[in-house]
Amino acid sequence: MSRRAVVFGAAGQVGVELVRELRRRRFAVMAWDRSQVDITDPMAVQNALADCDAEVVFNAASYNQVDVAEKEPQAAFLVNALAVRNLALACRQADAQLVHFSTDYVFDGSARHPYVEEDPTHPLGAYAVSKLAGELYAQAYLDRALVVRTSGVFGPGGLANGRGNFVELMLRLAASPNPIRVVGNHIASPTFAPLLAARTIDLVGGDHSGLFHIGGGAPISWFQFARLIFETAGIDPVLLATNEREYRTPVRRPEYSALSNAKMERIGLAPMPPLRDALLSYFAERPMAQAAKRG
């Protein structure tokens, strides 16, 4: 009999890849986007889980507007923290494993090595605080929750749902004649959504729980990532490095938030391929995502 899985937030970049990969691996999948189940509604979550006898529940839903969250911290907290409590309580009731996603922004960026799971957290803004609270809620009510922190997610789902991602932002800017300025002193681990989904399901398959980092592999600055995007796309717009003093945003972001995949690799999961390969896959899938967007 196939294993039964549920995906909340199924229309997001990670949600669509989880659904695709779970189905590929012959899971029986129930998947809901926000219009079908709003995870901030405890009864909606409870009812959804009551009917489906799921073994594993993936929460790919998230409030991800890092800057806007400073104006509406309650909205971020509702989705990223209190709704995770709803899910954790419902999973406890249904005896299902909760798989929850979190962020590199739980760190303050003062490290100069890729962050490991044991590093102390110190979020710098409302979005980051809400995501850390979500981790705590998942762990507070459940003994076997799996929490996966990731970084700079890009996947074809971002194109289809119109929200976009960093790759799409760069391509859009490249279509205008103005020079493109990207921070050169902020380092992260941009992560390809299909690979994140596959490694996360590997963890579930291996019966793992606890906290894991799954980043894109090698640390890279946003400026270097933009350059790699343009090289891979075969275009050559004017690209200039900037920094947060020149380019101010409403929220402080960690200067260094690369994630170490060492724990994931130690238990036998395949290392992430080079970022260039992930971008090649992204560009190979992009026409299909564009066609889906056009309907």
Ligand SMILES: NC(=O)c1ccc[n+]([C@@H]2O[C@H](COP(=O)([O-])OP(=O)(O)OC[C@H]3O[C@@H](n4cnc5c(N)ncnc54)[C@H](OP(=O)(O)O)[C@@H]3O)[C@@H](O)[C@H]2O)c1
């Ligand atoms: N994107 C990144 O760069 C990044 C970086 C680090 C960590 N992460 C983490 O990775 C995970 C997946 O992110 P992603 O890139 O896939 O995000 P995404 O593309 O923005 O998808 C998030 C999904 O959550 C849905 N959602 C929002 N509020 C909801 C609610 N109340 N009930 C149900 N669904 C709701 C959204 O629906 P609507 O479209 O209707 O709003 C959207 O489909 C998140 O936990 C995120 O924090 C992402």
